[in-house]
Amino acid sequence: MWFFRGLLLVPFGFMAPEIISLVLGRPGSVANVSASTADVLGTSSLLLFVMMLTVTPVHTVTGWRWHLILRRDYGVAMFFTAGTDLTLAALTTGDTFSGGPLGRIAGHIFLVFGTLSVFLLLPLTLTANRPAMHWLGGHWKSIQRLTYVLWVTILIHLGFLFGLSSIFLDALAVSAPLALLRVPLVRRWWHSARKTRSHRLLRVGAALALFGLFSIGYSQLVHELATKGTAAFVQQPPRD
Numbered sequence: 001m002w003f004f005r006g007l008l009l010v011p012f013g014f015m016a017p018e019i020i021s022l023v024l025g026r027p028g029s030v031a032n033v034s035a036s037t038a039d040v041l042g043t044s045s046l047l048l049f050v051m052m053l054t055v056t057p058v059h060t061v062t063g064w065r066w067h068l069i070l071r072r073d074y075g076v077a078m079f080f081t082a083g084t085d086l087t088l089a090a091l092t093t094g095d096t097f098s099g100g101p102l103g104r105i106a107g108h109i110f111l112v113f114g115t116l117s118v119f120l121l122l123p124l125t126l127t128a129n130r131p132a133m134h135w136l137g138g139h140w141k142s143i144q145r146l147t148y149v150l151w152v153t154i155l156i157h158l159g160f161l162f163g164l165s166s167i168f169l170d171a172l173a174v175s176a177p178l179a180l181l182r183v184p185l186v187r188r189w190w191h192s193a194r195k196t197r198s199h200r201l202l203r204v205g206a207a208l209a210l211f212g213l214f215s216i217g218y219s220q221l222v223h224e225l226a227t228k229g230t231a232a233f234v235q236q237p238p239r240d
């Protein structure tokens with residue numbers, strides 16, 4: 001459990017040297033953060049979102065419950081990571097986007113969807129606790145369903161950025177199995193087949209195919225984070 005929780009610190013570990021330089025006002029620090037923030041914190045936010053979305057399908061397929069608490073942990077960590085991305089973008093990306101702080105977070109359609117995604121995380125995070133759950137009663141589930149809107153706004157953000165290529169395709173590859181395993185019919189079938197121990201071969205085959213597709217997208221995203229994160233850590237971000 002603590003290994004999975006430890007992963008939540010990775011984005012800030014990568015960005016720490018650049019952020020410290022920024023706070024200390026070192027030369028070049030604004031340009032470095034400007035070049036890194038979306039790459040490192042954007043990719044991290046996406047990976048955290050994917051990990052959060054993976055919790056329920058893993059329960060559907062395996063029946064495990066020990067990991068369910070990670071859904072909240074990853075969601076809250078995503079809020080802090082994406083919130084930091086938005087803050088740093090508003091402060092530092094003047095070399096790329098004109099129009100002051102507002103232009104830097106909403107000056108292009110893809111920026112609007114990135115910013116909107118962060119704002120959608122606000123109600124999700126504020127209500128990710130037991131007191132809020134009791135207080136909101138039946139409305140709690142409706143608020144948590146904003147996760148699906150967030151899923152769409154993130155895909156639109158990436159669609160506008162990358163078109164039908166690279167990271168957008170990776171995001172689709174990880175999304176497809178996670179979406180399929182949420183379809184009520186599929187979910188109910190899997191639950192009951194697991195409980196009655198029927199259709200074993202079909203379940204193993206389907207799980208392998210879905211895991212294979214997921215892994216293709218996920219490994220590319222991890223590779224992206226490792227490359228851009230390491231460059232940010234040594235304060236040599238690629239300026240493309």
Ligand code: HEM
Binds near residue numbers: 049
């Ligand atoms: C939940 C929120 C967000 C997610 C999941 C997300 C995800 C991503 C991902 C995965 C990338 C590709 C990174 C790469 O090329 O290595 C990206 C790029 C980018 N994002 Fe976001 N993003 C989010 C919010 C934002 C916000 C709030 C802004 C700014 C206001 C923003 C601005 C950008 C920009 C400018 C790029 C292009 C970076 C480049 O290619 O150099 N994103 N985002």
